[in-house]
Amino acid sequence: MCISHIERYGPPDKTKSPRTLQSQDLSDLRAKKARIATDAAVQTVLNLVSVNNLEKSILELSNFHNRHSKSVYIHEVADWIQRQLLDIGFNDVSFHDYNEDGFDLKNVICNKGVETEEGCILLTAHYDTVLSKDPDDVTSRMPGANDNASGVSALLEIARVLSGIPLQRRVKFAFFSGEEQGLWGSTHYAHHIKESGEKIHVVVNMDMCGETGFLANDNLSYIDIDNGETGTVDSNNIPSKNFGLKMQGLAEVYAQIDTIFDPIDASDYMPFESRGYVCIGAYDGSAISENPHYHDSSDVISNLNMNFLNEVTKMVLAFVLSETK
Template structure:
């Protein structure tokens, strides 16, 4: 794991005047993510355009195929758009370093580390836009999966992971009764595995919390995925 690489990605994304979904800079920000995933060794990196309420932007989707035929899909996702206090202000300076360049940087670094590692499951690294306007990018992605009869076995959503609280703890959030309650047991079991891994492999205190107000919410409701997330 390279602290320098993480810092560089955060700084490059935060250098955009804004990455607001309505800003013309959201496209170049998406291309920056594409270029970094491509440089990490992935040939299958695409931008997928969605439209909502007259606005369009792209999700960035990078696929690492699994080695096992018919293997389950794991989504590792974060949103790359940002905002200031007014969610409709697309012109104000908004570096969005914590919310959520840090999550995107983590995904890109994980992708780099896994690029040459054979894994049985297919991994999709996904960077969403439109999160700050109401999960627009992830809702479009989830609806596309649902329409195609596709899905995923696990979702790990990284949102605001770069600025931990004073005790340095990491919170693992899990489904505790959203509109698809059938997710709850599997989500809670997966969160327990993630919390155990954090305790086994890091010195970070671990907390458990409920999922809320980020891209995993819509993915759960539409595609019936097993969820957990790692916010700070």
């Protein structure tokens, strides 16, 4: 694909992302946080989320020597993700190919359900890894357990649970490469979606979701929303905040975690935001310089709080269910 008309991002530096949002940042919301009653049918679906499955996926992804986008391993990882989706029983699984900086790369795309006028829910996570000390090191060990096997495993588990459930809306799963070089995969895919005209109801990105200890308490997750501070399009801000509030309300009912808001930044939702799509995300706040495991060969599963990741996965799944009823 010709990329001369596609914008370029630098390597996403989450360590410089804006602060936690205070309540006054949300004061322009039209909708008040909805009171959500527990729905037994939703609870039954959420109970299907398995921490053992999450763990198994993270271990298998971490077992690739690395998942650097310029490494010899990156296509094996794409094949592995495709195989997981086919094994779940999906048949609409494909590679979205692109070339960037001379590298032929793939996003893995899976559709559940057919395209509708109302637009799809797009769930996104990147599968590549990098080392901070040398971003061009393609041969060293990079387990990337939290960044971002955690997000990939959560999406695969959501896909597994949803596979047997009829939904009113298409749910699209996108697994991106090239995130660490500058949101390559998501930029090409957002461009492709815009060109194709397929409508998106909301983008939900999962990037680093299982390493606790870097926010105010060990049970706290960020919900990333577009408050206008980091995005470039204004019309999608209020819808993003409303989706964020909806997710927060669902977390209170269905997930054993606390949530606070921060601005979307430095991850794969940004190329969608800049094209006007409404975006939110889940993020554990661990991409800070105080975290010795961030973009390091020590980003291994033993640093993760698997029960926390299990609850974050349930929060995102509850959101998907609430938007597909």
